[in-house]
Structures are given as structure tokens and as C-alpha cells.
């Protein structure tokens with residue numbers, strides 16, 4: 001169990017979307033200091049947050065952020081991108097981009113901050129996955145979130161004896177810039193932030209933030225036909 005009250009937390013992609021809502025909710029729960037990263041830190045407008053520049057795919061940028069935030073005890077790997085590339089028709093560079101941002105990015109950040117959290121007496125890492133970790137949507141985005149889920153499951157075992165707990169957050173559509181062109185029911189980012197932080201405080205290994213995500217997970221053992229209606233005919 002990890003207390004948020006008084007903790008020093010770093011939220012990647014904390015300037016907008018789910019990340020900004022996490023920053024707001026962290027303040028509401030009495031976090032001692034909250035670093036909010038953005039590629040352009042001037043876009044971080046929350047008055048209580050400490051803005052920090054971070055491009056998660058750039059090792060030098062990650063190292064510089066870790067250098068500046070030596071007091072972190074909770075890391076939230078929230079930053080992510082959805083390129084919606086096509087496996088068969090997009091340039092390979094675009095196919096690789098989701099993996100660079102959503103899989104290698106959080107790994108670079110975690111590798112940089114694990115020694116920091118350890119030096120500060122242990123703490124917590126939360127990785128933002130997706131319902132699409134368990135449901136392929138035809139794009140490398142879902143592959144990147146499946147890979148991140150697996151990464152989280154391995155890191156949880158490696159970090160537990162080092163005093164760092166690990167939570168994976170899964171959620172379906174959320175009402176942010178990422179889904180602005182999608183016409184479908186979407187969760188409120190505030191509900192997602194509340195569920196994520198409840199999970200950290202409870203020491204949950206996994207947080208399923210909405211009914212759609214819970215349904216998708218419940219179908220996994222039933223075989224591909226249960227999740228992909230196209231396979232039934």
C-alpha cells in the first residue's frame with residue numbers, strides 16, 4: 001500500500017488529458033509535490049504542479065528529467081500516443097512509432113526513476129495500459145499496449161523485492177484529445193484518475209476502470225470468437 005498524501009509524484013504527459021486530471025486528483029489527495037511533464041513544459045498550466053520537459057522516446061531527455069526530479073517516490077507512466085497506422089499499408093516508421101512511445105518510452109522512464117525511488121526508500125510505479133491491451137483494434141497501438149501490459153507484469157516481479165509496487169491501469173475510451181474524432185461512449189477522465197489513484201493507495205496489481213474493460217477481460221479465456229464478431233460467420 002502506498003500513501004499519496006505527502007508523496008512526491010511524477011506524471012508523464014501531465015499537461016493534458018488523463019495526465020492533467022491525475023495531477024489535479026493528486027493535489028486533492030494531498031501529494032507533497034507533483035511533477036507534470038510535457039514536451040513543451042510551458043503547456044503545463046496547473047498552478048500547483050512543477051512543470052518538467054520530457055520526450056519519452058529520447059534517452060537524453062529522460063535522463064535530464066530524472067536528474068531534476070531526484071525526490072520522486074511515485075512514477076505514473078501516462079504519456080502515450082495513438083498513431084493509428086495500418087499494419088499492411090503504413091510506412092514502417094509509423095508502425096514503429098506507437099511502440100517507441102508506448103512501450104520503449106515508459107521503459108526508459110522507469111529505468112531512469114527506479115534508482116531514484118529506491119534511494120528515497122521505495123514507492124510505486126503505475127503504467128497506463130488500455131482495454132486494447134486485450135483487444136486488437138487493427139493497429140500497432142493495441143500491440144504497443146499489449147506489450148506494455150507484459151512489460152508491467154515482468155517489472156512488478158523484479159521491483160517487488162526492491163520495495164517498489166507496480167500497478168497496471170486498463171481503460172477503454174476516455175474523453176480526451178486522443179479520442180476527439182471517435183464517436184462512441186467515453187469515460188470521464190476524472191473517474192479514471194480516481195480509480196487509478198485508489199489502485200495505487202490500495203496496492204492493486206491491476207485497475208480495470210470501466211465496464212467495457214471488465215467485459216473484454218472476462219472474455220479472454222473464451223477464445224478469439226468471443227471478442228471478434230467478424231470470426232463468427
Ligand SMILES: NC(=O)c1ccc[n+]([C@@H]2O[C@H](COP(=O)([O-])OP(=O)(O)OC[C@H]3O[C@@H](n4cnc5c(N)ncnc54)[C@H](OP(=O)(O)O)[C@@H]3O)[C@@H](O)[C@H]2O)c1
Pocket residue numbers: 012013014015016017018019037038039040043054055056057078079080081101128129130131171172173174175176177178179
Ligand atoms: N483516451 C483514451 O481513450 C485512452 C484509453 C486507454 C488508454 N489511454 C492511454 O492514456 C494515456 C493518456 O492518454 P490521453 O487520453 O490523456 O491522451 P492525450 O490527451 O492525447 O494526451 C497524451 C499525453 O501523452 C503525452 N505524450 C505523447 N507522446 C509523448 C512523447 N513522445 N513524449 C512525452 N509525452 C508524450 C502528451 O504530452 P504533450 O502535451 O507533450 O503532447 C500528452 O500529455 C495514454 O497512454 C493513452 O494511450 C487513453
